[in-house]
Amino acid sequence: MSTSAALLPIEADLDAIEQVGLWKDAWTRFRRNRLAIIGGTVVLLLVLDAFLAPVLEAAHLIANPLKQDPVNLYASASWSHPMGLDALGRDLMSRLMFGAQISLTIGVLVQGIIVLIGLSIGLTAGYFGGKIDNLLMRFTDVWFAFPDLLFVLVLVSVFGASELSIFAAIGLVNWVNLARIVRGLTLSLREREFVEAARAVGSSPLRIISRHIFPNILGPVIVTITFGIPQAIFTEAVLSYLGVGIPPPTPSWGTMIHDGYEAINYAPMQAGWPAIAIAITMLAFTFLGDGLRDALDPRMRK
Amino acid sequence: MPTGGRPIGGAFLLFRVLRGRPARLGIFVLRRVLWMVPVVFFVILITFVLAHLAPGSPWDRGAGRQLSAAVIHNRNVTYGLDKPYWQQFLVYIWNVAHLNFGLSFQFQDQSVSGLLLAGWPYTLTLGLTAFCLIVPVGILLGVVAALRQNSKVDYIATAFATLGATIPNFVIAILLIIVLGVGARNATGGNLWLPFSGIGLDSRLILPVIAISALPIAYVARLTRASTLEILRQEYVRTAWAKGLPERLVIGRHVLLNALIPVITALGPIFAFLLTGSVIIETVFSIPGIGSTFVTAVNARDYPMILATTILFSFVIAAVNLVVDILYVVIDPRVRLS
Amino acid sequence: MSTEPLLRVEDLESHFFTSAGVVRAVDKVSFHVDAGETVAIVGESGCGKTVTALSILSLVPDPGKVVGGQVWFRGRDVLGMNRHEIQDFRGSEVAMIFQDPMTSLNPVLKIGFQIKETMTAHHRFDRSQAAARVVPLLNKVRIPEAAWRARDFPHQFSGGMRQRAMIAMGLANEPALLIADEPTTSLDVTVQAQIIELLRDINRDLGTAVILITHNLAIVASLCSRVIVMYGGRVVESGSTTQIFEHPQHPYTWSLLQSIPRLDQPRDQLLTIAGLPPDLRRPPSGCLFHPRCRFRVERCLKEEPPLVEVSPGHWARCWVTMKKALADEPTRG
Numbered sequence: 007m008s009t010s011a012a013l014l015p016i017e018a019d020l021d022a023i024e025q026v027g028l029w030k031d032a033w034t035r036f037r038r039n040r041l042a043i044i045g046g047t048v049v050l051l052l053v054l055d056a057f058l059a060p061v062l063e064a065a066h067l068i069a070n071p072l073k074q075d076p077v078n079l080y081a082s083a084s085w086s087h088p089m090g091l092d093a094l095g096r097d098l099m100s101r102l103m104f105g106a107q108i109s110l111t112i113g114v115l116v117q118g119i120i121v122l123i124g125l126s127i128g129l130t131a132g133y134f135g136g137k138i139d140n141l142l143m144r145f146t147d148v149w150f151a152f153p154d155l156l157f158v159l160v161l162v163s164v165f166g167a168s169e170l171s172i173f174a175a176i177g178l179v180n181w182v183n184l185a186r187i188v189r190g191l192t193l194s195l196r197e198r199e200f201v202e203a204a205r206a207v208g209s210s211p212l213r214i215i216s217r218h219i220f221p222n223i224l225g226p227v228i229v230t231i232t233f234g235i236p237q238a239i240f241t242e243a244v245l246s247y248l249g250v251g252i253p254p255p256t257p258s259w260g261t262m263i264h265d266g267y268e269a270i271n272y273a274p275m276q277a278g279w280p281a282i283a284i285a286i287t288m289l290a291f292t293f294l295g296d297g298l299r300d301a302l303d304p305r306m307r308k
Numbered sequence: 309m310p311t312g313g314r315p316i317g318g319a320f321l322l323f324r325v326l327r328g329r330p331a332r333l334g335i336f337v338l339r340r341v342l343w344m345v346p347v348v349f350f351v352i353l354i355t356f357v358l359a360h361l362a363p364g365s366p367w368d369r370g371a372g373r374q375l376s377a378a379v380i381h382n383r384n385v386t387y388g389l390d391k392p393y394w395q396q397f398l399v400y401i402w403n404v405a406h407l408n409f410g411l412s413f414q415f416q417d418q419s420v421s422g423l424l425l426a427g428w429p430y431t432l433t434l435g436l437t438a439f440c441l442i443v444p445v446g447i448l449l450g451v452v453a454a455l456r457q458n459s460k461v462d463y464i465a466t467a468f469a470t471l472g473a474t475i476p477n478f479v480i481a482i483l484l485i486i487v488l489g490v491g492a493r494n495a496t497g498g499n500l501w502l503p504f505s506g507i508g509l510d511s512r513l514i515l516p517v518i519a520i521s522a523l524p525i526a527y528v529a530r531l532t533r534a535s536t537l538e539i540l541r542q543e544y545v546r547t548a549w550a551k552g553l554p555e556r557l558v559i560g561r562h563v564l565l566n567a568l569i570p571v572i573t574a575l576g577p578i579f580a581f582l583l584t585g586s587v588i589i590e591t592v593f594s595i596p597g598i599g600s601t602f603v604t605a606v607n608a609r610d611y612p613m614i615l616a617t618t619i620l621f622s623f624v625i626a627a628v629n630l631v632v633d634i635l636y637v638v639i640d641p642r643v644r645l646s
Numbered sequence: 647m648s649t650e651p652l653l654r655v656e657d658l659e660s661h662f663f664t665s666a667g668v669v670r671a672v673d674k675v676s677f678h679v680d681a682g683e684t685v686a687i688v689g690e691s692g693c694g695k696t697v698t699a700l701s702i703l704s705l706v707p708d709p710g711k712v713v714g715g716q717v718w719f720r721g722r723d724v725l726g727m728n729r730h731e732i733q734d735f736r737g738s739e740v741a742m743i744f745q746d747p748m749t750s751l752n753p754v755l756k757i758g759f760q761i762k763e764t765m766t767a768h769h770r771f772d773r774s775q776a777a778a779r780v781v782p783l784l785n786k787v788r789i790p791e792a793a794w795r796a797r798d799f800p801h802q803f804s805g806g807m808r809q810r811a812m813i814a815m816g817l818a819n820e821p822a823l824l825i826a827d828e829p830t831t832s833l834d835v836t837v838q839a840q841i842i843e844l845l846r847d848i849n850r851d852l853g854t855a856v857i858l859i860t861h862n863l864a865i866v867a868s869l870c871s872r873v874i875v876m877y878g879g880r881v882v883e884s885g886s887t888t889q890i891f892e893h894p895q896h897p898y899t900w901s902l903l904q905s906i907p908r909l910d911q912p913r914d915q916l917l918t919i920a921g922l923p924p925d926l927r928r929p930p931s932g933c934l935f936h937p938r939c940r941f942r943v944e945r946c947l948k949e950e951p952p953l954v955e956v957s958p959g960h961w962a963r964c965w966v967t968m969k970k971a972l973a974d975e976p977t978r979g
Contacts, residue, residue: 542749543744543746543749543750544749544750544751544752544753546705546707546744546750547744547750547751547752547812547815548752549705549736550703550705550736550737550741550742550744551736551737551741551763551764551767551815552732552733552734552735552736552737552738552764552767552768553733553737553763553764553767554733554767557763557767561755562752562755565752565754565755566752566753566754569754639754640754641753641754641799641801642753642754642799642801
């Protein structure tokens with residue numbers, strides 16, 4: 007028996023041990039959920055599509071999404087253009103495939119902003135409680151009183167419709183939900199024994215938050231983010247549809263619906279295909295999110 | 309020794325009335341109403357600041373069509389834009405308190421309030437019809453799914469709810485138009501199809517209302533189902549059966565009264581959703597309501613319009629949430645009024 | 647026997663069909679209750695006493711079902727009743743009150759309303775008569791300030807008062823039989839005594855028969871004249887209270903009585919019955935109690951004993967019986 011094992015670090019990595027088991031456990035549960043697997047696969051395919059689209063285009067397997075063909079506007083499906091051409095003669099299918107890039111980028115980046123703001127505010131409010139919590143929560147209340155879509159529209163109209171301003175706008179409006187969830191969890195975690203123990207030993211708040219609280223809120227945070235991605239995609243699509251989104255000629259599904267709507271009466275699938283694409287993406291992320299939630303927190307019944 | 313039954317009874321009565329729920333309810337309502345004031349104030353402030361942060365002026369017309377300096381100056385005076393910001397803000401607050409939202413930038417002779425009033429009935433028709441659909445359908449769906457848990461009905465209902473909740477309403481709108489509008493028209497040679505332009509108290513209501521209600525119905529159904537399932541497991545339901553009550557009373561009274569309590573809290577967000585959803589749906593279906601006027605205002609940078617609509621929506625949503633909160637407290641006797 | 651018993655249960659069987667197997671919660675249980683009698687059904691949690699009572703009222707929840715046996719109430723076949731008949735039957739001829747009054751009363755309805763509702767559902771009393779009966783009922787169960795209290799909600803009552811309110815609800819239609827399922831388990835000891843006293847007075851004054859279901863033998867003695875002991879879904883012993891308490895014959899009953907702490911016999915430790923209740927999906931062979939029984943013999947592992955009348959009116963399901971067991975063992979001090 008070696009004696010080196012006798013002295014454990016004061017903040018014993020019991021949490022860490024617990025966490026490893028938790029993840030493996032969650033994976034097993036996740037695997038059993040068929041819808042979640044389907045959702046996850048579709049999401050994976052989307053990510054693949056987003057990365058591979060430029061590659062495929064360079065290899066001439068799909069057409070250039072920006073190349074206009076002024077002669078064949080609204081051409082119907084053909085071998086070289088499986089979904090036909092749009093109002094400016096651009097290949098619909100390749101625009102659809104490239105659109106995935108925009109959607110996913112928006113989804114991820116917006117969540118990045120949300121995580122940054124929401125986590126910090128939520129953790130601070132939850133951990134320090136009292137007046138700080140009160141103040142932050144009042145602040146969140148005011149922020150929350152804005153109807154989200156309107157606020158995004160206002161922001162975008164103020165700062166112009168560029169990719170950056172759209173990310174920022176959507177992120178700025180939607181962090182409240184995450185902040186509230188994180189705050190709630192932090193508040194209850196704060197009372198648990200291992201946090202008390204860490205405090206008694208004199209750990210700094212930053213250390214406690216990062217080592218003890220953060221790993222435990224990871225699950226619900228991941229779930230919230232996964233549900234937040236489709237929300238961001240949706241918001242971007244709406245913005246583009248309303249005409250204040252990603253400026254042309256970048257293909258975003260929302261813009262495609264906007265453009266396609268003009269031709270709804272005689273070429274309905276111009277708007278139809280991007281609509282279906284959005285629908286499938288949202289469903290995929292939602293199933294994935296549901297699956298993650300069930301896997302990570304089995305106590306939450308459906 | 310007289311125990312004084314009467315005086316003590318009287319004191320007891322007074323005690324109960326003063327400490328009674330009605331009195332505390334009144335204070336609760338008052339506090340919440342007062343809390344709304346600073347919130348609305350901040351909403352106005354932030355929107356105002358944002359509007360004035362925008363680069364450029366509302367009179368910019370793009371290269372080649374720029375207005376003359378004199379015209380610009382006149383307009384600025386008319387709209388009070390030549391005054392310092394804080395003064396503009398105070399003037400604005402004063403005006404808002406008198407329900408004067410200024411003149412629209414887009415249509416220089418029309419007041420914003422006028423434009424809002426013009427668009428209001430359309431939005432109201434859409435919203436009200438949707439609400440009257442959402443509440444009964446959602447609750448019915450949820451209750452039936454819960455009572456027949458894990459049966460085919462339950463799975464179908466849940467599947468519909470998932471679809472409605474996940475697919476964004478304007479995607480649903482587009483798909484509906486494609487299938488039931490254009491597609492049906494093409495398939496039946498123009499005979500049997502649903503209109504998708506404008507609104508009125510006729511078949512033009514159908515598609516927009518369906519599109520805007522899908523998500524709220526799904527939400528209410530899921531909530532009702534979960535809540536009903538929870539209540540069905542409660543002991544007092546068993547007591548109700550043991551008392552010999554017929555099924556309609558056990559479900560209709562004992563289960564539903566409890567199960568619907570959480571659903572009431574959903575009404576606030578649903579209402580908010582209907583308002584913001586109207587922005588999208590009205591645009592898709594070319595309905596001249598407040599929602600679509602907002603979109604045109606955003607595109608045209610008509611700030612008085614943008615401000616007014618944002619404030620109006622925020623206020624209405626806050627008011628509805630207030631009503632819902634009060635309703636909740638009134639209905640559930642267990643809630644403590646702090 | 648010239649008088650027909652009020653309630654007669656014969657070979658009642660109720661099974662739970664779970665995904666993990668069939669649980670025989672009530673396995674050929676027979677007993678009877680005469681008019682105005684007070685009978686106790688005792689046993690550990692999970693022995694089937696509650697399910698027995700629920701079976702009488704056809705209230706067994708999913709995935710359970712009454713699969714066999716007969717229940718006769720005043721000569722009528724209860725299990726064969728259709729939906730309307732059973733609804734008439736419940737709450738008016740036989741009333742059942744439950745263990746935890748906090749969760750057994752609807753939290754959003756006033757107490758007075760819940761009592762009134764029992765009456766209006768059964769057409770014996772019309773609306774105004776029912777309303778008029780509420781306060782006297784509350785008085786009868788000794789709830790103070792009854793007129794005020796009727797307008798309160800359950801969460802405004804204390805635990806003991808809630809239980810009284812439930813009893814009032816049970817008595818509203820003047821049932822011939824009141825089944826009380828663990829009425830005192832969630833209450834303080836002093837309140838327990840009050841409730842039992844209340845039940846006793848009700849039995850004496852109104853002539854209502856009472857079935858008291860409990861795992862607490864201590865309260866049985868002050869209320870009931872007869873005791874039925876259940877184990878693993880079977881009746882293992884039954885007899886008068888005196889017989890059971892003074893000469894228990896089944897080792898299980900005997901162990902239960904031994905484990906009641908008594909002030910007049912100082913002991914160093916509390917006695918418990920070793921082991922766990924049987925898994926009713928895979929019951930042990932022979933006598934269900936044999937794995938935990940100190941006095942078992944070979945035969946107990948192989949054959950389940952039948953109910954045998956050990957002395958007049960006293961039945962026990964045991965090959966050994968305490969008479970013999972104690973004779974063979976040296977007595978404990």
